[in-house]
Amino acid sequence: MTRYLVGIDNGSQSSKVTVFDERGGVVAEGRVPLRPNHTPEPGVVEHPDDDLWDSIAAACRLAMAAFPGDPSDIVGVGLCTIRFCRAVLRADGSLAQPVMSWMDARVGGPFVAEHDDVAYVTTSSGYVTHRLTGAFRDTAANYQGSWPIDTDTWRWADDPARYAATGLDRSQLFELVDPGAVLGTVTADAAAATGLPEGLPVVATANDKAVEALGCGLLDPSTLLVSLGTYIAGMSVGERNITSATDFWTNFGSEPGRWLYESGGIRRGMWTVSWFRDLLGPGAVAAAGDERVEDVLNREAAQVPPGSDGLLTVLDWLAPTDAPFRKGSMLGFDGRQGRAHVYRSILEGIAMTMRNRADAMGTELGTCYERVVVSGGGSSSDLMMQVMADVFQRPTIRVVGDSAAGRGAAICAAVATGVHPSFDAAAAAMVVERDRFAPDPEHAAVYDALRAVHADVTAHTDAVYRRTAAIVG
Template identity: 65%
Template structure:
């Protein structure tokens, strides 16, 4: 008998649900985009209505509708949701207010109890756990930042920072069962009633596990809405300046995250939409998607984009709110494919600096780069990363948070002895891109220029912010 595992990956732009067999093969999947965030004023970014639960329900139904196996052979579901969100719930577990996005300024501050209708405060994973199981339980590994959690013990601190303990969910470790799918949740999702729901971690840690990040000598580049560089270890490193420490997807392990790029791959999508119907029409005529059309054109642009450079602050860092995105270096040689390639190069050039700072502080060196997320599907992006870093860059066909969630569920139920064995069994063989020496030499020289760009643009945007905000 073949057993199956469901992985829920609720990301910033869409919810993806995949059903895997025990070898990690995707046998069914569903996807639903999230609605645009509600941003009524600066600093406020909310998920409209009940969009997270609605998208998860729809993606689960789609995956179950195309599943040819016996639903009784599904062993468990691993739940992974967007990190750094905040959900305010009534006593019955329904939303008292829209879920706050990780981009909302309020989530960077401790919760303030101002609405008497709010009985519970939790993460997105805590909220979805309650919708699936009826339990007020959540993974400890999705709490960081302003939450009153002890990062050594993975439990609530004695001093909960003014939040009454009864308002907080009970914490469990990754791999523990949160509860089982209720009859009402089964009707909403199509998942079998009584199916165990297993705790995972924050979405980056789950993605790291599902991408094969298991040793300190590897760097994972996660090409999502937020682009991060990550490695792993067993030390709870405090007060680092070149990275920060987050919970890992395995109890007792930590995920080290470098500085990142806000609205990273979102910027790629933004540029594609800006090109509009002209690119869409050309792509149709070539028998390609707009993404493939732009990637194909960018692959024919020389390394360095003929001098076109991009500053990727389409969403400014919170500590430097004056920053803006910019394209620099137009001289008439460049066209749409240069713009596209320049954004991809800026991603790699920015992240090689962040990764270098993290490696130096950890006292390690990276020997390879693992790439995950939607951006990893483009060969041109993989080649740029290999050339900029001067290291082999690998991707897997079945990587990502959905697989990491399924791996965690399998380990939690005892289908595998540990995460290493589960990853070795369920992860596909990686495709490896080796660096081009000439391109690496050029990018090494370009790094010296690129790392100084914001020093100069900061002066301009400091002044223009007084006019335009």
């Protein structure tokens, strides 16, 4: 009998639910977009109404409707949600106010009760766990930011000063469990809302980046993962809780006792690619015919030489918090460049930025990365994969499937339910390499020289952008 596992991936833009077989094959899927954030005033960014739960429940119904097998053969569901969100609950577990997005300024500071009926303060995964199981339990590995958690023990801190600093009382916090532990089982009400079988074990995972890393098979410190999303990050794993790093930060991993190291990243990373595509307008869509505009751009840009005939793109389309005056730059136009050059230059800017930031993290960790796994929507581009291989000068790998966080959640469920005996065994069985790209030595030499120039651009443009910001903002 084949056993099946469900992975819930509640991301920044949609909720995705995937049914996997025990070898990692995708059997059924459901995806429901999130509604636009509610931003009634500066600093307030909320998920409207009960949108997180509603989207997850709807995506579950779609996946279960598409599942061709016997629901009784589904043995567990892993739950992964967006990190840094905050849910404020009444005593019965219902929302006292809308869930705060990770972009909400309130989640970065001490909790301040805005209503008289607040009983619990938790993450989005804690809230959804309660909706699914009725339990007030949550994964320890999703408590990043302003929480009184001991990052060495993965449990609530004993120091009263930690609670005072975060504005929280111990009685307001959920019970913590490790990734790969059972949080509870699907209730009758949740089964009716989602289509998931009643009594199905719901399994703890971690924060979304760590679960994505697990779903890409990131268990070896010599492997680097580059996640090409709205926020682009470089990640590796290890067994040390490093709290004093300067070129990366340490996050809980998806396996108990393992930490995820995250390099500096690119805000509005792959968003910049979409921005340029949309900037081309209806004419480009019409010219593409039956093709996607991205496919046309990838094909055209593959004919452009490495270095885009001298065009450099620096991806500060969303300024870093320590340099709010900074802007994105495209430098080096001389009349040779067309849209394919601009597109390729954006991809090259992403790759060169992440190579420099990953190198800084690897140096501080004392790690030399031997291979690069690339995930996220940008990994579907063969050109992007080749540029990454040439810039990093390492074999660059894609894995099968496009929902790495969903697969990571299913891996946690596989461990909890005994489908596989360990995280290593589950990842080996369920994460399958799709293809790999070898670096081109000639292209790599060009990028090696360009990286130093690219890294130096902001030292020259910062003064310009300080002046323009003073005039036009």
